[in-house]
Amino acid sequence: MRFIFKTRYEQDSRLIKHRGQLFWYALLLLTLLVAPLVLDRFYVGEISFVFIYAIAGLGLMLLTGYTGQVSLGHAAFLAIGAYAHAYLLAKGLPFIVSLPAATILTGVVGAIVAIPALRLVGIYLAIATLAFLIIVEQVITRWVSVTGGGRGMLVEPVEIFGVALSSPGRFYFLCLVLLVLSLLGVMNLLRAPTGRAMLAVRDSEIAARSMGINLARTKATAFGISAALTGLAGVLMAHHTGYISPEAFTLTISIQLLLLIVVGGLGSLHGVIFGAIFVGFLPQGIALLRDVLPPAVGQLPGLEPGIFGLILILFLMFEPHGIYGQWRKVRQFFSELPLYRKATYKRQKTYLRTERVR
Amino acid sequence: MTSEVLQLLISGISQGCVYGLVALGFVLIYKATEMVNFAQGDLMMFGAFVAYTFLDVLAWPFFWAVLATVVVMAIVGIAVERVFMRCMIGEPPFAALMLTIGLGFLLRAVAGAIWGGEPRSITTPYAGGVFSLGDLVVGYENIAIVVGTALLCLLLYLFFRFTSVGTAMQAASQNQLAAYYVGIPVKRVFSLVWAISALIAATAGILIAPVSLVDPQLGFIGIKAFAAAIVGGFGSLPGAIIGGLIVGIAEQFAGLYLPPGFADTTAYVILLLVLLARPEGLFSTMQQKKV
Numbered sequence: 035m036r037f038i039f040k041t042r043y044e045q046d047s048r049l050i051k052h053r054g055q056l057f058w059y060a061l062l063l064l065t066l067l068v069a070p071l072v073l074d075r076f077y078v079g080e081i082s083f084v085f086i087y088a089i090a091g092l093g094l095m096l097l098t099g100y101t102g103q104v105s106l107g108h109a110a111f112l113a114i115g116a117y118a119h120a121y122l123l124a125k126g127l128p129f130i131v132s133l134p135a136a137t138i139l140t141g142v143v144g145a146i147v148a149i150p151a152l153r154l155v156g157i158y159l160a161i162a163t164l165a166f167l168i169i170v171e172q173v174i175t176r177w178v179s180v181t182g183g184g185r186g187m188l189v190e191p192v193e194i195f196g197v198a199l200s201s202p203g204r205f206y207f208l209c210l211v212l213l214v215l216s217l218l219g220v221m222n223l224l225r226a227p228t229g230r231a232m233l234a235v236r237d238s239e240i241a242a243r244s245m246g247i248n249l250a251r252t253k254a255t256a257f258g259i260s261a262a263l264t265g266l267a268g269v270l271m272a273h274h275t276g277y278i279s280p281e282a283f284t285l286t287i288s289i290q291l292l293l294l295i296v297v298g299g300l301g302s303l304h305g306v307i308f309g310a311i312f313v314g315f316l317p318q319g320i321a322l323l324r325d326v327l328p329p330a331v332g333q334l335p336g337l338e339p340g341i342f343g344l345i346l347i348l349f350l351m352f353e354p355h356g357i358y359g360q361w362r363k364v365r366q367f368f369s370e371l372p373l374y375r376k377a378t379y380k381r382q383k384t385y386l387r388t389e390r391v392r
Numbered sequence: 393m394t395s396e397v398l399q400l401l402i403s404g405i406s407q408g409c410v411y412g413l414v415a416l417g418f419v420l421i422y423k424a425t426e427m428v429n430f431a432q433g434d435l436m437m438f439g440a441f442v443a444y445t446f447l448d449v450l451a452w453p454f455f456w457a458v459l460a461t462v463v464v465m466a467i468v469g470i471a472v473e474r475v476f477m478r479c480m481i482g483e484p485p486f487a488a489l490m491l492t493i494g495l496g497f498l499l500r501a502v503a504g505a506i507w508g509g510e511p512r513s514i515t516t517p518y519a520g521g522v523f524s525l526g527d528l529v530v531g532y533e534n535i536a537i538v539v540g541t542a543l544l545c546l547l548l549y550l551f552f553r554f555t556s557v558g559t560a561m562q563a564a565s566q567n568q569l570a571a572y573y574v575g576i577p578v579k580r581v582f583s584l585v586w587a588i589s590a591l592i593a594a595t596a597g598i599l600i601a602p603v604s605l606v607d608p609q610l611g612f613i614g615i616k617a618f619a620a621a622i623v624g625g626f627g628s629l630p631g632a633i634i635g636g637l638i639v640g641i642a643e644q645f646a647g648l649y650l651p652p653g654f655a656d657t658t659a660y661v662i663l664l665l666v667l668l669a670r671p672e673g674l675f676s677t678m679q680q681k682k683v
Contacts, residue, residue: 104486150664153671156485157428161622162667164615165660176653285615289493296490336509336608340501346494350487351479 036369047225049218066210070203079202079274080314085209086270088310089216091294092303093263096220098292099301100229101256102236104156106288107147107163108264110170113283115140115265116189116272117174117181123190130194137266144261148254167288174280186279189272200273209270216263217303223259232256236301286339293342297349299356308357316342354381395527400644406534406603408640409541413596414617415624415632416548417589423565423627424585427477427488431496432593433614438499439465439594440606441507444514454517458598462591469590473583481582496611504608511605519602533602540599544592545633552629561585616643619663624675631675638662 038045038052050056070078094108119136123129147166151159174181181187191200192208199208223229231252234242243249272278290313298309320338353359359379367374417432429435442464446457476495480488521532552558564571564581571578597606604610616639624635639659647655654661666674 098486102486104489150668154667157422157489157626158622158667158671160489161618162664165619165663168615168660169657169664172653172657292490292493296487336501336504339497340505343494343497343501347476347491347498350483350491350494351476354483354487 049221049225063214070206075202078206080318082202082206082209082270083274084310084314085206085213086267086274087291087294087314088306089209089213089270090264090267090291091298091306091310091313092216092220093260093267094291095295095298095300095303095306096223096232096263097256097260099295099305100224100236101232101253101260103151103253103256104160104292105163105260106160106285106292107165107167107170108260108291109283109285109287110163110167111140111144111261111264112268112271112287113170113174113278113280114143114261115268116278116283117187117268118265119269120187120189120272120278121180124187128194129192133266133269136269137262140265140268141258141262144265145254145258147261148257151257152250152253164285164288167285171280171283174283181280184280186277188277189275191276192273205273212266212270216266220263221303228252228255290342293346295356296346297356299358300354302356302358304361305356305358308361312357316345396648398528400648401641402528402530403534404641404644405637406537406640407644408620408637409537409633410596410600410613410636411617411620411640412633412636413541413544413592413599414614415621415636416545416629417592417596418618418621419624419626419629419632420585420589420592422621423629424561425477425481425582426485427480428485428492429589430489430492430614430618431472431499431611432589433617434496434499434503434611435465435469435590435593436597436600436614437606437608437611438468438503438597439590440514440597440601440610441503441512442594443598443601444507444512444606447514447516448512461594461598465590465594466587469586469588469593470583472590473586477586478579478582496614500608500611507608509608511607513605514598514601516602531603533599537599537603540595541633544595548588548592548629557581557584616659619659623663623666625672628675635674 036052036054040046045051050059069081073081090108090112093111094105097103097105115136118139119132122132122135127135147163151162154162175184177183191198192205193199199205224233231242231247232255234245234247235249235252235256239249242252271282275282294309294313295305296309297312298307299305317338320341323341324337349356355362363379366378414432414436417435418429421427421429421432439461443457443461446452446460447454450457452460472495476491477488480491516533516536518532518536523530523532523535552562560571560576561581561584563574563576564578564585568578571581597610600610600613617636620635620639621632622635623638624631624633639662642662643655643658646658650658
């Protein structure tokens, strides 16, 4: 067991809490840096995909997990990022300019979307973002001169200062660097006043307002940053597939992102990573499962979404804190080995808190 | 011109009634339990498939098949509440919403596994007939939808107004804790609410099946119905039907008079406009506490 005695206030806001963490994160980073040299090309591509999912999940986590605003429309931000980037590249802008431009554009769109969304709560907000997604989808399909409509558009390969990064091995590093930067950025944000204001808004809007937090500004900031991160993921996704079309950004993707943050663990950055690994590798797990299962079950058409749904339900019913919650329990079990008490994490009995009067 | 408008109006009303019925299911559950059932559309799809089984596979007479469907779906509704939703009481609303999204996926997969992915049609005694008055031609299916919706609304009104169970439900939806205090078995009431809501979904499924074919994707109508429920205020039963009618009629007119692409988005454009003007919907029960 490790006890951290805090003697100064700065210890609360340190990014790295103790030496052990430093060691393990360094080891993880080292493993990730070496991985593409040993792994098969296919798996390198898959891991980059997990990184991209993690960036998008990070965006949604900031909004849903930390600010408490549910969005069913994040696939739209993914699409806006991807299309803006592809369009700018096609217009001849270099990657290094186009990437931040697309990211910022998505962020601005997100902040603008937030303005009407500010007055909405809970389910109203979720459904308004859903409406936004469906409208964006239609706009992409109809605005043929920019987006190519239903035919989709090709994305030019990545090149930074004349160095091609489109091979899976190099693209992997690009994704890794951007993921680490986004993670550090969000960690930094969460210990700053803006991030803390977001947590306060999530936990109680009334209390947050009483403490003098500007609800509208906090929510709009959260929306903007969340959209920007998701847009960044969209940019990378466009490069990963090399081709984008409206079918790639449907409600299913939004729900997958929600699945990611719920299964990973709401309100934790570890959860984003766990969730991204889960969502990224689940299709392959199911493909393997299909071979094992008897053909009558294994060949069912809706098996994959069905299993997605089932896993989501089981997590919500039995482990609302997701994989990260489970991980914490396991860690505590070993660190307190003979003394672990099951009751530590027993869920309290709860009653409905009405949202009708807020 | 006028006959064209009338024709659109009528098909809009019948489509709107289906949205309204599904929206009614959303609103009932939300009012009573403050949970949002995203799987309502999929319940409707499931109900349509059950009706297909009784009508076309087992070839029961229409009346008994409808009755059997309604009973089966009510049991499905109770089962869903008992197995999945009861442990979500007191959890954040977001969690319950996600759970019902998962439930929708699951229902679609189960329906696909049982009945396969290809579209089916239901044979009804009123299929194919048309009612014509001058230039106006209305299919019996469309009339059935409107009449069925009106009947169901009347039944629901009588149920909530005059039976003690209905009154208990109203009490539970207005204030859960107070309902507990006066001895209303709130949990059992919740089961019953889910049963009624599934029953409404089944009716909607039976009514819409002759108009649009039944396949596991039918449930996506639920998303538009959701928009209708919110337009109506998401806490008001008449509001749900009115919201459904607004969305249904607007959609028909947009399909004819506006460029392609608008028909699919009308529901959502209306939704956003209503939310901008009145964030709680047209007929709302929300209150804002001042700080």
